Structures are given as C-alpha cells and as structure tokens.
Amino acid sequence: MYIPPKFALSDAQISVALHRGGFAHLVTHTGDGLLVTPLPLLYDSHRHSLIGHVARANPHWKAAGGATVAIFAGPQAYISPSFYATKAETGKVVPTWNYDVLTVHGELVAHDDSGWVRGLVTRLTAHHEQNRADPWQVSDAPEPFLAGQLKGIVGVELRITSVEGKTKMSQNQPERNRDGVVTGLRASPDPGDHAVAERVDGAGFPQGRTGYQ
Numbered sequence: 001m002y003i004p005p006k007f008a009l010s011d012a013q014i015s016v017a018l019h020r021g022g023f024a025h026l027v028t029h030t031g032d033g034l035l036v037t038p039l040p041l042l043y044d045s046h047r048h049s050l051i052g053h054v055a056r057a058n059p060h061w062k063a064a065g066g067a068t069v070a071i072f073a074g075p076q077a078y079i080s081p082s083f084y085a086t087k088a089e090t091g092k093v094v095p096t097w098n099y100d101v102l103t104v105h106g107e108l109v110a111h112d113d114s115g116w117v118r119g120l121v122t123r124l125t126a127h128h129e130q131n132r133a134d135p136w137q138v139s140d141a142p143e144p145f146l147a148g149q150l151k152g153i154v155g156v157e158l159r160i161t162s163v164e165g166k167t168k169m170s171q172n173q174p175e176r177n178r179d180g181v182v183t184g185l186r187a188s189p190d191p192g193d194h195a196v197a198e199r200v201d202g203a204g205f206p207q208g209r210t211g212y213q
Contacts, residue, residue, distance in 0.1 A: 001103050001164045006172050009102070009165030017072065017102045017165060018043045021050070021127070026158070028060060028068040028108050035060045041070055041158070042124055050104055050158040051120055061154040064110040070158055074100025074167075077196035083184035085176040098169050098181075098196050105162045111155030114147075120155050169199045 009017070021042045028035045037060045041050040050070055054060050076099035087093045111117060122138045129135035138146065170178045178200055185197035 001101070001166060003164060003166045004172075007166050007168045009167055013167070014102070014163050014165045018050075018104070018163065019045070022072055024050075024070040024072045024104075026052075026060065026068065026070050026108075026156070028063045028066045030063045030066055035063050039156075040124065040128075042120075042127055044157075047157070048160050049106070049109075050160065051155065052124070053117060053120060053153045053155050056152050056154050058154075061110040061112070061156055064108050064156075066108050068106060068108040068158055070104040072102040072104070074102075075192060075195035075199055076100070077185060077190075077193045079170070079181055080184060083177070083180040084173070085180050086174070098200065100167045100169070100199065102163065102165045104158060104160055105164075106158045106160040109157040109159060111157060113155070114150055117150050117153060117155045121150070121153075167199070169196070 022040065024039065024041045026037045026039060026041070037054055037058060039052045039054060041052040043049075044051050076097065079096045079098055081087050081093035081095055084093045111120075118138070125136065125138050129137070141149075170181050173181070181200050182197045185193040185200070188194070
C-alpha cells in the first residue's frame, strides 16, 4: 500500500487497531484468481494471527496456504474543495477523500476441527458481547443445535507476516483548511461524515487519533 509519511500509522496505533479487530475483507490469491470474503476477525496475540470462520460452502477456506491480506476500513468521507479556506485565497484546491485503513498480510490456514471452531466462536462472541448489559453466550444455545451449526463452518487463521496502516485525515493541510473540513463535515446529515470530522479534529499529526482508537 502506498503510504506517504504524513499518513503512516505509528506502531502503537497499529497495535491498537489489531487488538480491536472487527469487520474485514479477506482477500486470498489463488491460481484461479482472487477470493474475497467479508467477515469479522479477532486478533490472537499469542499466535500473532487473525482468526475467524467462513461457511463450509464458501471455497475460501480451501485456499489455505495462499498469500492473503485482511483489509480493515475505518471512517471515510469525500472532502470538497469548498471546505478549504485557501479556495478563496488562491483557488488552487481539488477534491480528495479522507479515510482510515489497515492491511494485514500473511498466510491463510484452515481449521476444520470442531474443538478449534467452538473455541473460536466462544471467543468471538465474548469479545463482541462484552459491553452488553445481558451478554449472550455460546452455551446459551441448546447443545444439539450448536453442534449442528458448528458443522456448517470452518475456522480460518491469517498468520501475520506484516501490517500496514494509513490514516489520511487532512494532516497535509494547513490548520485553517482542517478547521474548514471539520465544519463542513459536521454540517452534513451523514453520520459517516461526522465520524471523519472527529478524526480530522484530532489528526493534525500522524500520531493523532484514528478510526481504530
């Protein structure tokens, strides 16, 4: 991924992003082309891997061994030149796009083992239910039903070889232009634009806040 120094995530920000996990697009290169699967992934710090699962009918797990990348996308928004104070000063402005993205590269491994998969879905569920007042647990489901559901999925693991992170949030603009971007996005009815406004408001430098914090 092309990452100008101004937009590079720090090692600390990359660590935060990995530990947060979330929804990704898993892309694996095969002899027949590229396989793409959207799925939630969880970071396993002991294995330095991302783990998740796919439907058994999904051929992606059969591409085990292939070079793979998981792409996590954060907030993103179109940036109009009309937001910039320098538009009135020089007119030398063009549209752009602000976004956060994390790409995790590695080798794909499949786990077609009921014990491994059960442990995985238990961890995934605990992770995503942890802040709920009445968290659901895998053990809440009847055992025969659960066993049948587990047979329909296969675990996948991305053994990480490298990670790249980029946060493009108007860091390359002067402060008056960043202020204009924040004001312009906050005036939008789109909640996604508001999320980017918050990023720009704290992203004057590459060490600033990102969509993964």
